[in-house]
Amino acid sequence: MQMTLADRLTAIVLGALGFSMAVGGYRMDRLEFRQIHPASIPGLVPMILGVLMVVCALFLWREAVRAHDEDKILSDGSWTRLGLTAASCLIYALVLVGWLPFIWSTGLFVFAFTAIFGWPQMQETNARLKSLGGAAILAVFTALGTSILFAEVFLVRLP
Amino acid sequence: MNALGDLGTELLALLTPAMIFHAAWSTLLGIIIGSLPGLTATMGVALMTTLTYSLDSTTAIMVLLCMYVGAIYGGSRSAILLNIPGTPASAATSLDGYPLAQQGRAGYAMGLATAGSMIGTLVGIILLVMIAPPLAEAALNFGSFEFFWLAVFGVVISGQLTADSTPIKGYIAGILGLMVAMVGSEGIHAHIRFNFGFSDLNGGIGLIPAMVGAFGFAEVLNAMWGRAGVLATAKDKSDRIIPHLADIWRYKVTSIRSGIIGTLVGIVPGVGEDIGAWASYVAARRTSKEADRYGKGSYEGLTAAETGNSAVVPGSLIPAITLAVPGSASSAVLIAALFIHGIRPGPLIMIEQPQFISSVAAMLIIATLFMGFYGLTLTRGFVQVLRVPYAYLMPVVFVLCVIGTYALSQRIFDIWVMVGFGLAGFVLRQMKYPMAPLVLGIILGDLLDKSLRRGLTLSDGDLTPFFTRPVSAAFVVLIAVSILANIGIVRRGVSRAFRRRGTENG
Numbered sequence: 210m211q212m213t214l215a216d217r218l219t220a221i222v223l224g225a226l227g228f229s230m231a232v233g234g235y236r237m238d239r240l241e242f243r244q245i246h247p248a249s250i251p252g253l254v255p256m257i258l259g260v261l262m263v264v265c266a267l268f269l270w271r272e273a274v275r276a277h278d279e280d281k282i283l284s285d286g287s288w289t290r291l292g293l294t295a296a297s298c299l300i301y302a303l304v305l306v307g308w309l310p311f312i313w314s315t316g317l318f319v320f321a322f323t324a325i326f327g328w329p330q331m332q333e334t335n336a337r338l339k340s341l342g343g344a345a346i347l348a349v350f351t352a353l354g355t356s357i358l359f360a361e362v363f364l365v366r367l368p
Numbered sequence: 369m370n371a372l373g374d375l376g377t378e379l380l381a382l383l384t385p386a387m388i389f390h391a392a393w394s395t396l397l398g399i400i401i402g403s404l405p406g407l408t409a410t411m412g413v414a415l416m417t418t419l420t421y422s423l424d425s426t427t428a429i430m431v432l433l434c435m436y437v438g439a440i441y442g443g444s445r446s447a448i449l450l451n452i453p454g455t456p457a458s459a460a461t462s463l464d465g466y467p468l469a470q471q472g473r474a475g476y477a478m479g480l481a482t483a484g485s486m487i488g489t490l491v492g493i494i495l496l497v498m499i500a501p502p503l504a505e506a507a508l509n510f511g512s513f514e515f516f517w518l519a520v521f522g523v524v525i526s527g528q529l530t531a532d533s534t535p536i537k538g539y540i541a542g543i544l545g546l547m548v549a550m551v552g553s554e555g556i557h558a559h560i561r562f563n564f565g566f567s568d569l570n571g572g573i574g575l576i577p578a579m580v581g582a583f584g585f586a587e588v589l590n591a592m593w594g595r596a597g598v599l600a601t602a603k604d605k606s607d608r609i610i611p612h613l614a615d616i617w618r619y620k621v622t623s624i625r626s627g628i629i630g631t632l633v634g635i636v637p638g639v640g641e642d643i644g645a646w647a648s649y650v651a652a653r654r655t656s657k658e659a660d661r662y663g664k665g666s667y668e669g670l671t672a673a674e675t676g677n678s679a680v681v682p683g684s685l686i687p688a689i690t691l692a693v694p695g696s697a698s699s700a701v702l703i704a705a706l707f708i709h710g711i712r713p714g715p716l717i718m719i720e721q722p723q724f725i726s727s728v729a730a731m732l733i734i735a736t737l738f739m740g741f742y743g744l745t746l747t748r749g750f751v752q753v754l755r756v757p758y759a760y761l762m763p764v765v766f767v768l769c770v771i772g773t774y775a776l777s778q779r780i781f782d783i784w785v786m787v788g789f790g791l792a793g794f795v796l797r798q799m800k801y802p803m804a805p806l807v808l809g810i811i812l813g814d815l816l817d818k819s820l821r822r823g824l825t826l827s828d829g830d831l832t833p834f835f836t837r838p839v840s841a842a843f844v845v846l847i848a849v850s851i852l853a854n855i856g857i858v859r860r861g862v863s864r865a866f867r868r869r870g871t872e873n874g
Binding site: 226303318358 | 784
């Protein structure tokens with residue numbers, strides 16, 4: 210995607226965010242029943258920030274419209290690697306942790322991540338077994354190490 | 369003399385076997401983290417903060433400072449050997465470090481970088497001891513009006529200096545940070561704002577989960593998205609690693625100037641080590657007799673960059689300790705860590721803990737000594753560290769991001785915050801939004817909010833004191849000048865006026 214297009218889309222999102230915050234600040238409880246000073250209402254700074262964000266979004270839009278550069282975003286890396294990384298990390302952090310005991314979820318995540326990204330390009334069975342063995346060893350050490358460190362040393366009740 | 373005496377006393381007090389042990393491992397770990405592309409100093413300090421909960425405050429601060437110093441220095445390893453800065457702070461180092469490695473002088477380049485980093489940190493420490501106490505004393509006279517402008521100044525200047533392409537993206541990042549700080553219970557009337565019905569948001573968004581996400585998870589995504597570097601292939605022909613004293617002496621002026629520039633850049637809120645390195649590098653090239661060698665393997669260029677980025681570390685601690693305003697993203701995490709360990713940075717630090725600044729300076733000296741020791745003895749060993757594949761490194765980093773974030777309050781919600789900030793941080797970084805103003809905004813949001821409303825309450829709604837009190841007026845002028853300087857029409861008008869005046873006078 211062209212940077213200028215991304216900037217224009219971001220300007221719209223940020224403008225909407227700023228507008229929402231300004232309206233949120235304006236409509237926020239002014240705590241009149243507590244007889245606070247009118248200049249200290251909780252919505253004052255959110256209102257100002259909302260307006261400032263709208264102004265910045267307008268400037269960003271103007272710069273994006275005027276710019277002629279050919280910069281692209283998210284064009285110099287691997288979408289497959291990014292997708293796999295994001296998916297495995299999100300499944301681990303948002304699903305596995307809290308659903309499985311921490312030691313198991315961590316072991317599973319580390320094994321899967323290392324096996325996927327360390328998978329050898331060559332077809333040799335030995336290389337693949339070695340890679341899976343390495344992933345398993347790292348998974349066991351990481352799961353055990355972090356669990357013992359946080360549960361026994363830092364006295365954290367693991368998720 | 370009194371400051372130096374206090375420094376000596378604190379240094380002696382810290383030289384216990386336990387503290388030396390902690391300094392030794394944490395500096396080494398910092399160097400390893402810094403040397404690995406994809407792991408930054410801020411990420412190292414943020415993750416390490418989660419591992420210091422059970423340590424006493426002095427040990428925890430020592431560990432975090434050693435990690436910070438080590439990581440900023442460690443970035444030079446991969447900058448020299450891979451042409452990929454281990455941390456953004458080492459970007460300028462790669463300009464001359466990598467050509468030297470290609471010429472077969474990687475060992476000597478790393479030795480020179482070590483000497484430069486040591487000199488930079490020591491210059492910064494001297495300035496820290498000299499500047500911090502009077503600054504803290506001056507800040508005791510600050511009221512709500514001044515603190516409000518200080519917070520605005522921090523966000524504006526950080527947004528302006530750290531933005532890659534256009535300052536507007538820096539300002540937006542800063543405002544986003546301030547908006548994040550508006551979530552949860554506010555500091556004057558304890559009214560809960562923007563919780564959207566989630567009780568988990570009542571306490572606001574924690575700085576540590578946000579930082580670990582923006583600098584940890586986002587870095588994991590960034591590292592896996594990009595391509596790995598290639599080790600400098602030329603065989604190392606260095607006959608020595610320890611730099612010749614003649615080389616260090618020849619560049620003494622460059623070293624001291626870079627140290628001072630780095631420290632001053634460090635004092636500016638939220639600007640950071642990368643700017644310190646670039647500013648020192650540019651200043652050195654402008655005044656150099658061998659400017660044509662810059663970018664092709666200049667010893668002077670390498671020294672300037674490394675001295676500059678290392679001097680930012682003590683420099684960034686000056687506002688962090690005395691004003692609770694971070695000089696860099698890593699020092700923002702340090703402020704959070706100080707609060708966790710019961711130390712309240714800010715103007716009152718000289719009253720509540722007058723020895724604290726000397727203690728921090730002593731810790732930095734110990735970290736510098738270990739940095740020099742490892743830098744000169746383990747030079748070739750670090751090449752092996754750089755060969756660790758991301759497939760093995762990144763899952764461990766992410767596990768630490770998750771459990772470290774969770775451990776602080778033992779809430780699953782904090783993991784969600786970390787993940788959210790990680791995804792947002794990755795996208796924002798790809799779109800060239802700097803992260804430092806965002807972090808600064810989160811830290812300064814509360815101060816800005818409370819100071820503005822308190823100031824208005826004190827003045828009964830009158831805005832005049834915000835502009836007429838001397839320090840406030842100075843801040844207003846600085847902020848106005850820095851914003852106006854970016855507006856094309858104003859800049860062109862000023863330069864036309866100067867040209868016309870010059871013609872009339874000439």
